[in-house]
Amino acid sequence: MTAPRSAGLFAPDILADPYPTYADLRAQPGAFWQPHPNGAGGMWMLTRHADVEQALKDQRLTKDASRVRDVGDQTMPSHMLDRDPPDHTRMRNLVAHAFTPRVIEGQEAHIRDIARTLLGRVELGQPFEAMRNYAMPLPVIVIAELLGVPEDDRDSFRHWSSDFIDGSDFATATPDTAGKAQQGIMALGGYFTELVETRRAAPTDDLISHLVRAEEELGALEPGELVSNCLLLVIAGHETTVNLIGNGLLALLNHPEELARLRAQPTLLPGAIEEMLRYDPPVQRALFRAAxxxxxxxxxxxxxxEQVSAVIGAANRDSSVFPDPNAFDITRSPNRHLSFGRGLHFCLGAPLAKLEARVAFEELLHVFPEMKLKSLTRRPSSMFRGLGELWLDGPPA
Known part of the structure; x- marks a missing residue:
C-alpha cells in the first residue's frame, strides 16, 4: 500500500491537474488508502478501469451507509443514489418516465430555444463569460422546468445548489463554504417542501406532481423521500451537465485542431461529447461505497x-482500454468511458445531459465562428471537476 505524493488526491496542486497523479496510481499494485482530511478513517481509492467498473457494478459494495455503520442524522434524507435494491429500484422507477428517449427527444426544440435566448445576450466584439451566462443557466432551466419550479425562483434555486456543491466536499470545504452548503441544502429542502404542498393542492403536469401522486395513491414513497429525490435531481441533474459543457468547451479551446475538425464535420459532435466525458469528466470519483x-x-x-471510492477520472485514462489516453480525439471509437457509471446506478439522466450538451455546442459554434480563450477559474472539488468562469473573446464586430 503506497500513499500518493503530497496530501493525496485532495492536495490543491493535484486537484488543479489530477491526471499525472492518476497515472502514477494506476501503475501501483492493488489500491491505495487515502486518509480522510479530518483524520477520521479513510477509503480505498480504485484507479484502473477494470477495478472501477467492478466497483460500480459489485452489489457486495453498498451505497446505503446505514447497512455498515450508524450514520446518525443526515443532511439529506434517503434518495435513490444512496440506497440499494429494492428501495433504489422503487425510487428510480418513479422518475424514470421523465427520462425515456421519447420524452427527451421531444425536448430538443425547447432546449434549443433556451440556448439561443442565452446566446442572444452575446455582444459583438465584447468578451463573453461562458459559464455563468450559458453553461450554468441552460441545464438549470431544463431541470427546473422538468420539476415545475417557477421562473421567478430559478436564480435562488441555482445559488442554493451551487453553494451546496461548493461546500459539501469534505476534502476542499472551508468553514465558510461548509456553512453556506448547510444553508443552501436547508433552503432547497424548505423550498421543495413548500412546492410539494402546492402541488398536492393544485397538481400540474410536472415531475413533482407525478411524485406526489405516487406518494398519495400508490404509497410508493416513504416520508422524506419525495423532497430528498427532488434535491438529488436538482444537484445531479444540472451540476454534471454544467461541467460537461464547460470542460468540453475548454478541451476544444485547448485543442484547436480538434475544434477545426468539428467545425468542418459537425456530424462528429455526438462522438466529440463522448470524448469530452472521457477526457475531463464532470464527476471525478463516484460517491462512496462500503463493503x-x-x-x-x-x-x-x-x-x-471499509469505504471504497471509484476514481472515474483515472479509469477514463487507462491505457489498457484507451490507446493514447492523454490525447483528446473527437473520433475515438470505441469509447468505454465510465463517466455515467455502470450497473444499477448508471446515470438516469445521461441521455438528457448528452442532448443538452449537443444542442449547447451546436448553438455556441454557430454564434462564435472563431473562439479564443481569454481566462478561466476553477471550482475547488475532489469529486466534481468544473470551472467557475471561462472567458471567451466575443465574436468580431
Whole structure:
C-alpha cells in the first residue's frame, strides 16, 4: 500500500491537474488508502478501469451507509443514489418516465430555444463569460422546468445548489463554504417542501406532481423521500451537465485542431461529447461505497465496512482500454468511458445531459465562428471537476 505524493488526491496542486497523479496510481499494485482530511478513517481509492467498473457494478459494495455503520442524522434524507435494491429500484422507477428517449427527444426544440435566448445576450466584439451566462443557466432551466419550479425562483434555486456543491466536499470545504452548503441544502429542502404542498393542492403536469401522486395513491414513497429525490435531481441533474459543457468547451479551446475538425464535420459532435466525458469528466470519483463483506478488487483486499471510492477520472485514462489516453480525439471509437457509471446506478439522466450538451455546442459554434480563450477559474472539488468562469473573446464586430 503506497500513499500518493503530497496530501493525496485532495492536495490543491493535484486537484488543479489530477491526471499525472492518476497515472502514477494506476501503475501501483492493488489500491491505495487515502486518509480522510479530518483524520477520521479513510477509503480505498480504485484507479484502473477494470477495478472501477467492478466497483460500480459489485452489489457486495453498498451505497446505503446505514447497512455498515450508524450514520446518525443526515443532511439529506434517503434518495435513490444512496440506497440499494429494492428501495433504489422503487425510487428510480418513479422518475424514470421523465427520462425515456421519447420524452427527451421531444425536448430538443425547447432546449434549443433556451440556448439561443442565452446566446442572444452575446455582444459583438465584447468578451463573453461562458459559464455563468450559458453553461450554468441552460441545464438549470431544463431541470427546473422538468420539476415545475417557477421562473421567478430559478436564480435562488441555482445559488442554493451551487453553494451546496461548493461546500459539501469534505476534502476542499472551508468553514465558510461548509456553512453556506448547510444553508443552501436547508433552503432547497424548505423550498421543495413548500412546492410539494402546492402541488398536492393544485397538481400540474410536472415531475413533482407525478411524485406526489405516487406518494398519495400508490404509497410508493416513504416520508422524506419525495423532497430528498427532488434535491438529488436538482444537484445531479444540472451540476454534471454544467461541467460537461464547460470542460468540453475548454478541451476544444485547448485543442484547436480538434475544434477545426468539428467545425468542418459537425456530424462528429455526438462522438466529440463522448470524448469530452472521457477526457475531463464532470464527476471525478463516484460517491462512496462500503463493503458488506470482505472482498477483493484488483488484488486489493477490502475489509467489511471499509469505504471504497471509484476514481472515474483515472479509469477514463487507462491505457489498457484507451490507446493514447492523454490525447483528446473527437473520433475515438470505441469509447468505454465510465463517466455515467455502470450497473444499477448508471446515470438516469445521461441521455438528457448528452442532448443538452449537443444542442449547447451546436448553438455556441454557430454564434462564435472563431473562439479564443481569454481566462478561466476553477471550482475547488475532489469529486466534481468544473470551472467557475471561462472567458471567451466575443465574436468580431
Amino acid at each position: 458488506l463483506e470482505d472482498i477483493e478488487i484488483g488484488g486489493q483486499r477490502i475489509g467489511k465496512g
